[in-house]
Amino acid sequence: MSFAFIRKVAFRYLKPSRKEGFVSVIAGFSFLGILLGVATLIIVMSVMNGFREDLFARILGFNGHIAVAGLTREGFKDYDAAVHKIKNLKEVISATPVIEAQSMVMQQGTAFGVLVHGIRLSDLEQRKLVSDHIIMGSLEKFSQPNAIVIGRKLAEKLEVLPGDSITLVAPEGNPTAFGMAPRLRKFIISAIFDVGMKDYDGSVVFIPLASAQKFYRLPDAVSGIEIFVQHPQHIQGMTTEIVNTLGEGARVIDWQKANEKYAVAVEVERNVMFTILTLIILVASFNIVSSLIMLVKDKVQDIAILRTMGATQGMIMAIFFVSGSTIGVTGILAGSALGIAFALNIETIRRIIEKLSGTNLFSPEIYFLSKLPAKIDSYEVAAVIVMAFILVFLASLYPSWRAAKLDPVEALRYE
Structure with missing residues (x-):
């Protein structure tokens, strides 16, 4: 019964109204920010994975492992x-x-x-x-x-x-x-x-x-x-085995050492892009904090009435936590679906954009590859989603805690 009540009140607070119209606008921007942040992060990381795999596949196709x-x-x-x-x-x-x-x-x-x-x-x-x-x-x-x-x-x-x-x-x-x-x-x-x-x-x-x-x-x-x-990803043991087989009269070099500068450059760029794009989700999470704080201030009287009717501090906190989390979770799920769909069809999208704009967005002369590669790593996508969930839940905690700590007597004193 209490969970159904919490969910009903939380979803009702998310509906736009005349009084809280500005709060709804902020919540909408928070939703879009998280959606775009998660989608962009999945797309960029998939492209980086595809680029790395395609680049090293071509390098190793010539030079061996x-x-x-x-x-x-x-x-x-x-x-x-x-x-x-x-x-x-x-x-x-x-x-x-x-x-x-x-x-x-x-x-x-x-x-x-x-x-x-x-x-x-x-x-x-x-x-x-x-x-x-x-x-x-x-x-x-x-x-x-x-x-x-x-x-x-x-x-x-x-x-x-x-x-x-x-x-x-x-x-x-x-x-x-x-x-x-x-x-x-x-x-x-x-x-x-x-x-x-x-x-x-x-x-x-x-x-x-x-x-x-x-x-x-x-x-x-x-x-x-x-x-x-x-x-080829687990090659250290093979290198040692070959050295033992041929003796000391041979020099053995694996592809990771021979192409170390490429591997380091791609890995550094990948980590930097992950960090930068995570900030988009973090900024959107701050918007959730702002929208929830404004919502709490607008609902002071409602909170006081709910407390006098028997609602506990935990129930009040849960109501606003569900309100904030719903914005974030919906944005995360929509962004994940958009990012995966975009990554799966990125080459087709690139061709359409090039055809409409009349420009070459991905020149082989610069990027060494003839097409835009993308490889979706399920573990990486899961990590992005979990990280986004953590940020959204943390962003919803403080405003919800503030709402639960409101004193109903002080809120209704001048009513």
Whole structure:
């Protein structure tokens, strides 16, 4: 009976009336503030999660989860045996011997620096980030000694197509009687890929492993072995296991150390955005405090009458607590639904806005990605909702306590 009475009175106080019209306006702004705060926080955190996942998926698609390199300039010898040992480890998906080297690519007087990956055809086909994003040509001719695969941005800068030839310049030249002469070799473009990241589409090329060994003078060695594992987020144990398997003659680096600056930058930005957007909910909670305090002042006589009719301090406190909490809880639920719906359809919304405005809101040249990613983390959404609930409940406590402490005799003395 008491709960039904509390709920009925609390909901009645939330209805707008002539006398408390301004209070209702403040309550409405509090509702909108909490709604927008929760929705914005969910949307931004989902975009940050999607951006992080997409960014590292593309980075790891090129470089692997763990890199094994030799300790000397002669490279990593006996690599086939090392690859066999690594593949026998439980968590390993694949192990690929590669040669990585900085070089220069030339075409009709135009030159650009590139990172050359020497790799076998079978291993390149397994790299779905590249093999599934071939936009021109094919990988069928990659087995030829002079084949090369380049990115779309590099092809545009060089103004070349599959079948055209380009020249690679090695970082170390050939000694002659007149000094060092550059070491050059022509390659025929067999395919062009587009993964949506400017850094890779414009500066990474692939050539056959055997050709790279000859060109970079590593006839019986590779520069390293790239390893893909099943659980890249929990990689510390795998790194130790690989070191124990190969011995002290190899240097092992995992993707977290190799890309530490990206991971730290994304994590810092994520935490800062969470803190800033939480302030929106906090400000909206202060509005609840203001609206409840004004409501208590307007309902002084009602409180006194309810007390004289037998209502306890706890019931009065519960009435105003339910009034304030209802505003916040409704805003939280509506904001959560809006934020989740927006995050699930964010790419469609982006395209609609771009079409209507005629502008590019998310340029791959700046953000490294070709589309706006979003990944909803259920635990993160739950944390946002719980945090919002706590702020709303805390905001409703003080005005409710003040209402319960009112003395009915003082309130009715001059009536």
